[in-house]
Amino acid sequence: MxxxxxxxxxxxxxxxxxxxxxxxxxxxxxxxxxxRRSDLMRAATGIGCxxxxxxxxxxxxxxxxxxxxxQRAQPxxxxxxxxxxxxxxxxxxxxxxxxxxxxxxxxxxxxGKQLRxxxxxxxxxxxxxxLGAGDPYRNAAxxxxxxxxxxx
Numbered sequence: 805m806x807x808x809x810x811x812x813x814x815x816x817x818x819x820x821x822x823x824x825x826x827x828x829x830x831x832x833x834x835x836x837x838x839x840r841r842s843d844l845m846r847a848a849t850g851i852g853c854x855x856x857x858x859x860x861x862x863x864x865x866x867x868x869x870x871x872x873x874x875q876r877a878q879p880x881x882x883x884x885x886x887x888x889x890x891x892x893x894x895x896x897x898x899x900x901x902x903x904x905x906x907x908x909x910x911x912x913x914x915x916g917k918q919l920r921x922x923x924x925x926x927x928x929x930x931x932x933x934x935l936g937a938g939d940p941y942r943n944a945a946x947x948x949x950x951x952x953x954x955x956x
Contacts (some may be wrong), residue, residue, distance in 0.1 A: 840927050841905075847895065848873075848902035855902075855909040867906035874903050883907075887922035890929055901926040 846852035848870060855863050874883060883900035891897035901923050908919035 837927060841901075844898045844901040844926070845905070847898035855905045863906055863909050867903070867910050870899065870903045870906060874899055884919075884922050887925040891926070897926055897929065 842852035886900035904923035
């Protein structure tokens, strides 16, 4: 009987050691696709947060600003065209993705699903990252200054 108890204790301790070691290994819980979404949002807005995770007021404000930015950058082309035909530059890809993703959140429903699908197509198109140097979560020089601050 003591052998069974000893073997059980060693087995449990060994299993715990393996789990603890695995927890210390470098790994990421985010998928490549999730990282690309964050990279494109960060390049266009300075914030790597998903549109659905932003407060509605912030998302609406960013959406309006990106619509204006798009009209200045590509007046003859719609963000939907980037999803179908591809981007000219990585900056265009980021701006089109963020514009479509924020519009999808704003309108919701069937049209929102269509816009989200178009934004997702941009993720599938190979492009060079349009990120500036700086903090991995936020490039302070590019963060939009008109975003309202909130205290929690």
